[in-house]
Amino acid sequence: MPTQAGPFDASMNLFGELMMAQAQGALALFGQMLPQAQPAQLADSSRTAAPSGDAAKWAEAAARLQALWTDFQVEQLARASAASPQLMDPTRWMEGAGTVLRQLPLANPEVQGKLWDDGLTLATAILGQFDLGSGKAQSPAELPRQDPRFADPSWRKQPFFALVHQLYLMVSEQVIGMAEGVEGLDAARKRQLVFATRAFVDGLSPANFPLTNPVALEKAIETRGESLVKGMEHLLSDLRRGQLTHTPAEAFKLGETIAATPGKVVHETPLFQLIQYSPTTDTVLATPLVIFPPWINRFYILDLNARKSFVRWAVEQGVTVFMVSWKSADASMADHVWDHYIAAQIEAVDVVRARLGVPSVHTIGYCVAGTTLAATLAILARNGEAEKVASATFFTAQVDFEDAGDLKNFVDDQQIEALGHLSPEGYVDGRYLAAAFNLLRGNDLIWSYVEKNYLRGEEHMPFDLLHWNGDVTNLPARWHRDYLRDLYRDNRLVVPDSLSACGVPIDLRRITTPCYIQAGREDHIAPPASVWKLTRFLAGPWTFVLAGSGHIAGVVNHPDQRKYQFWTNPEARDSLDQFVAGAGEEPGSWWNHWRGWLETIDAATVPAKGKRVPGGRGDRVIEDAPGRYVAMR
Known part of the structure; x- marks a missing residue:
């Protein structure tokens, strides 16, 4: 498939670079440590016995990962030299994130003090349940916050992962609460701020990144890095397509398995x-x-x-x-x-x-x-x-x-005006609309697929409804x-x-x-x-x-x-x-x-x-x- 500009090319490239760096770090870490350490010391997985492997396997995975990313960057340079428009650059993405954060009272000393105090209290309560020498919980860890993103037992087995996801949930609650408590905005702006803040903190979940996701790390150990390579292949395929994939496109055929009623x-x-x-x-x-x-x-x-x-x-x-x-x-x-x-x-x-x-x-x-x-x-x-x-x-x-x-969060004057810049040929690329609808249920339609398909390298499951969801129109x-x-x-x-x-x-x-x-x-x-x-x-x-x-x-x-x-x-x-x-x-x-x-x-x-x-x-x-x-x- 030819490379084509996607609605969030540059921001996804940033995510790709971050994933690439973390995946390489994980491969290097395991490649050095696994020959000397037992897998259980690293993954502590009661579900899978991760094989120790050898350094050559990890080095091969790292080389393949680097080759995939290098080839993709060459394609990007070729596209740029052909004067293909870049529809969203990293600077604008960072400016958008900064705009959200600047409206929140994060610089307020009292707010910072509360975050610090609450974080220390939470850390003390969680770490107190672990024997820090062995890294094992003294009994099944009782964590104050529950969230479907962290339902896997691996998030509770080691103090680091238990602490990082609980701190994330605590900070998320407080940051979203700050957005909900901002005064002086009209109702529409207030809704936009809360929506954008929620989307922003959802994207920062530790479940979305290789080195802070114990399930992804366990999978990497089990497959000797192959899951990270496969995940990078999935990510680059989506970048080339310009759209997040939810299901294998080849699983359905118009007139045969879908849209098949005779007429x-x-x-x-x-x-x-x-x-x-x-x-x-x-x-x-x-x-x-x-x-x-x-x-x-x-x-x-x-x-x-x-x-x-x-x-x-x-x-x-x-x-x-x-x-x-x-x-x-x-x-x-x-x-x-x-x-x-x-x-x-x-x-x-x-x-x-x-x-x-x-x-x-x-x-x-x-x-x-x-x-x-x-x-x-x-x-x-x-x-x-x-x-x-x-x-x-x-x-x-x-x-x-x-x-x-x-959906009203996408209809202020600035966003309506931006449509003109995103549609120089007179039509709006349907991938923008798909991305907007996906954002309405970001954890279900974006980040869960990032974790499963990019971080864990799992294959997509055929699902006709999700195939339709990704079959966009302009x-x-x-x-x-x-x-x-x-x-x-x-x-x-x-x-x-x-x-x-x-x-x-x-x-x-x-x-x-x-x-x-x-x-x-x-x-x-x-x-x-x-x-x-x-x-x-x-x-x-x-x-x-x-x-x-x-x-x-x-x-x-x-x-x-x-x-x-x-x-x-x-x-x-x-x-x-x-x-x-x-x-x-x-x-x-x-x-x-x-x-x-x-x-x-x-x-x-x-x-x-x-x-x-x-x-x-x-x-x-x-x-x-x-x-x-x-x-x-």
């Missing part, structure tokens, strides 16, 4: 392809369904494998399903704005109506495509065309962004900036006629279309309290369902999996708190509940024949599903 592409524009799926029942609902997935992700989140696929399940339920597959933005889409995506949704509705000869369609909008769907419904209503849409279902979608969660830069500014920052969508699209002012209060609104109880991207606010602007009937889990698992929950639960409360109309207080819990997936609701809109059925079967006799189609656009980078 045909029946319509295509420069912005989207429209897929129609082949029926599996003799009759189908007369009113077809058009799904609008978020354009910041690939559509196949709703068509993973057969055991998870919402698309396959809906087809099996006798629904004629159409799916929009958005094209990943390139330079030709530099001038695309919200109007283009709303016009595309209207076009998809009209194409399906004309193709099947039906007066209206059901629709689904997932996440940001749900936000756009709400605007589309308002425009259709203003134009006297509301009857084109029989119903609208919203998966974790927001229209009121006042309480939109941690966005038109102009539209992305408008979206962040007009919706997330200024919250204009809920102000009647403040925004317009396709020459039509948008007023959500005009929507009379029956709506089904689904939120995830643990959603950190579209918090349920924010999703609920859509109900405040609808003039027509609506049903609200709260699903267990979050932004993805709360939606992608096949009934056969028998996982999670959902809550309904048809009597609650005033607030989410009222809804939760009187909600009835039902086990499993909400999908069957939605299917029943769909029939309350229109239960009529028709035979599954003619153009209900895409690609049949006389039906001109473009290509097989999943189409070309989903594979474009």
